[in-house]
Amino acid sequence: MAEARLYFDWNAGAPMKAIARARLVELLDRPGNGSSVHAEGRAARAVLEQARRSVARLCGAEAKGVTFSSGGTEAANTVLTPDWTLFGKPYRLDRLLVSAVEHPAVARGGRFPADSVEVIPVDGDGIVDLAFIERRLAELAAAGERALVSVMMANNETGVVEPVAEVARLGRAHGALVHSDAVQAAGKLPIDIEALGLDVLTLSAHKIGGGQGVGAVVRGRNGFAFSPLVTGGGQESWARAGTENVASVGAFGAAADAALGDLGRVAEVAARRDRIAATIREVAPDATIFGEHAPRLANTLCFAVPGVAAETAVIAFDLAGVALSSGSACSSGKVTASPVLMAMGVDPALVKGGLRVSIGPETSDEEVSAFGLRARNVLAAMRKQHGTAAA
Template identity: 50%
Template sequence: MPDRVYLDWNATTPLRHEAREAMTSAWDLVGNPSSVHAEGRQARRFVENARQAVAGAIGALPRNVIFTSGGTEANALALSPGLRAASGRAAERLLVSAIEHASVLAGGRFGRDSIGTVGVTRSGVIDLDRLAAAVQPGPPALVSLMLANNETGAVQPVAQAAEIVHAAGGILHVDAIQAFGKIPFNLKSLGVDLITLSAHKIGGPKGVGAVILADGVQGVAPLLRGGGQELGHRAGTENVAAIAGFGAAVEAISGDLDSNTNTCRLAALQNRLENGLRQTPDVVIFADKVTRLPNTTLFTVPGLKAETAVIGFDLAGIAVSSGSACSSGKVQRSYVLDAMGFGAEFASGAVRLSMGWSTTDADIDRCLEAWRKLAGTLLNTEGRNTA
């Protein structure tokens, strides 16, 4: 069987060898990182080195990095009623964009009657006028806005949103899980109050993430209570090996982000892919008129069924998805496309192709070859120009 082509990097990435090596070393440690003896201090060193790496990558202070079991827990922890900046009032309500990850749409610990939704444009970016109207009346709001959408790849106007939110006395949380490692950013340039990250989107292990606070942000109430781990923000013995792998993955991507080489390479692959897809009549590439992640393409053709297409690609040896990877293997209609104003014909047929550091021109060409065959079969387009 020929090697498969993996084009589902937004769901999860392969484990980087640097992360694997760090985890292997950590697994050999016997000490509890909260113990004061030499073995404990050795384990603690792995955790704190990773904390330093994560903080440094986005311009934060290490003391403001809280490790969690992943992105979902990180988002739930971040969405805390009572969260406030140093000079501000505590947030009493939550506003989320309509295209947020399911863990944000769930609202964290806010009651349903204190959660509002802000709409997006047909291009898949938050409507800043609607945001301004939503934050102005009423008590201070915690606003949650992802940096880049996991389905369309659309990069959100976070810096502009931060100005709007802060002018109204609110606080801004940014889910940067999908953007981290693909585009450069930091706390200062975005002007946000707290950010959430996940390791397995950048070549780290599954099951570890982080909340990172801007200096002075207060009021993050622990989800897990008990011991004083994570500076009192999350009880429970730290997963030393996973955290070490997270830190190693962060260090591995830092060079690529500084040089911009991987971003440019991915953008070239994205152009190659989308130029090929556009040879199919009536193809729609979502959010193609706005800035997107250089690795992400969400597309469809009227009449296409996402589940059938995903299976067809899989049988051809190519791993793709229909969007978010949070439904236990189910192919569901895209609520993101619903929020963008697309009907069921589009929202039920979207296929996501996402690339990473090992994707090659040959991978893209093989994907396009498989798509041409699928389009001819699934869309009854034999005789149409799908070459």
């Protein structure tokens, strides 16, 4: 009898939560367009607004600040625009500053001209250079330019948590707007958009077990609004045209409610992550764990073993019944060095071996133990093959 597969790639996409799946199935049986005025349409509208309140609660925001999208990438491209308004009046931005470790959805700069996008350097743990941000924002303010700063809340590859509250403080001090990609942080870190001082953040449902194909932009209570990316009808209060995906949005709302409960399980998830790290170090004492000395998400472990190539290791683990990844799933199929690890100044030889293990609150102790056995076999065999086995 074949051994059960182990899914250790939650950062690429979390398994759908039972409550979200049940909500999705329930809503798929209902007719109704949320823009229609008849009873079925009003019922669909009620589903959308209930989910909007749930997503707002997850972020400490007001429901009216939530705009649903097709996912985190669309949400990021929506807010990365020079064209904003402040209490209805045009508020044009001149520059976009993005951290060197952003997800590709942000790193590409959205709707900003390429020559107005600047990169914020990071240190060896992947933490943004706050002194650089402060200096550059002061220079831009002195030149009469307005900026948007985009720094992710937690990195998708390393799990390193960024000091976004401090970034937001610097932004306010110099008249800049601040966006944070909170896709990986939701359900793993407490999020309060107002306490953090952020102007806007973005989310994706499938990272919290809400299913693929839906995300959200969440704005703070400051009067700022973005120029819509998708135009047409007046859905989402004219912020995003197109008939809403009622069933998927409803499932997103259910997952958002569940994600708040997941925050109480962070310590047990971290303990399982650390067990996995200990296993890696047992079989490969010279392994490097990236971002180890920085604040990290409890569920994420990014490491490299000398002599072990990531693309080969991913296949070997898959054949052993383990799903993990190298780098971002959004770059899958491309055998390229991780821009995140490169920005951190990691040795190029180790960059090629970067592997990511990511688990969730439903990952069991038994699964962690099973992973340990398979990881020992896979890594020991690969190190022996490459002549790098520990003495």
